[in-house]
Amino acid sequence: MTASADGTARTATAPATVRAYYKEWEFGCCGDPFHLGEEVVWELGLMELDEEGLAVWRDHLTELDPDVLPALRRTAVERAPASPPPGARLHGMVVASHHGVLDGESQRVSARVAAIHVVSHRWSERPSDRLRLSPATDWAAPFGGPSGAPGVDGWLVTLEEVTSPPPPDREAARGRRARGQRGQRGQRGQRGQRQRRGGRR
Template sequence: MALWRIKYDDWQMECCGEPFSVGDEVRWRLALRGPDAGAEPETWEDSYSELERAAGDGRLLRGPGVTALYAGKPVTRPVGLLAVETHGPGPGDVPETVGTVRSIQVVTEGYAETRPGSRTYEPVAGERWLRAVGTCPKWFSDEARPDRRGRGYRRDETGVLVELETPGGPASPARPGE
């Protein structure tokens, strides 16, 4: 058995997702997000997985019990954050990954205005909090906080981080998925 960490974004769940619980078997299409696709190492590196290219298709990646789409720039070593993808490029072409949910954590991330008064927010590197739950919520919340250094600041629940157990041998060493 292999254990993988997978992000299920809030908007994906709120749009088309079905809440699930620890112990449930799920079937998801996955994508691997690299640092250039919103999986910044300062925030997500502890949840990165390393996969191998599938034979004959440069966009498909595989690991024990897992298949994922990689739509980023070509890399020699595909490492990043696995994420449920129901809307992105080619999800219908990606075989479903089937596994058993072993844990669920609601992800909260910090966001700051790009400049004072802009009302445009960007993630604050390294600001991520996890809260264990037994069932994935259907809806997520946002919380405005006091300004930081004159810039607006907020904490948003951005989805859940799931540990998914899949059949197959251990995944790549020294990475989640072991």
């Protein structure tokens, strides 16, 4: 089960806040560091949850408003065991992904990072107690990125001012930042190679 419908009519005002789970392996593979207050452009998808998974993530679901997340709402409708009534309020667990979503659509959005919580999983008889959230003070990826850091499974990120599709100026700014970060990584790699060659002399 990936979404729930309560049968009530949706409000006219689209929600401007989305909570997205950014898995550590996704970030370690292809992500760029982000921090509180930053404007980001992300690809979002919908986590596929069974009943137990829904119990784990129940407190962190996002309303899938058709004006803000139409692709995710279509995915929720397709995955629902029964067709929800027209205008029903649907909720789902949103994820940030660089690799697409299995059996679902993804949605590209721009947003402002309003809050970051470090997520770790632990065993508990009660599914609702299996997530441990710790507030992150600023950077999601201190010291350049904690890929493989013990106890870090990902981050629960609160996104505000969500817009889809992203405005062209934000897409352009994201491209410039990505090119700058790739250039910095390349320079660091070249310096490391020169240092290693120097050490062998």
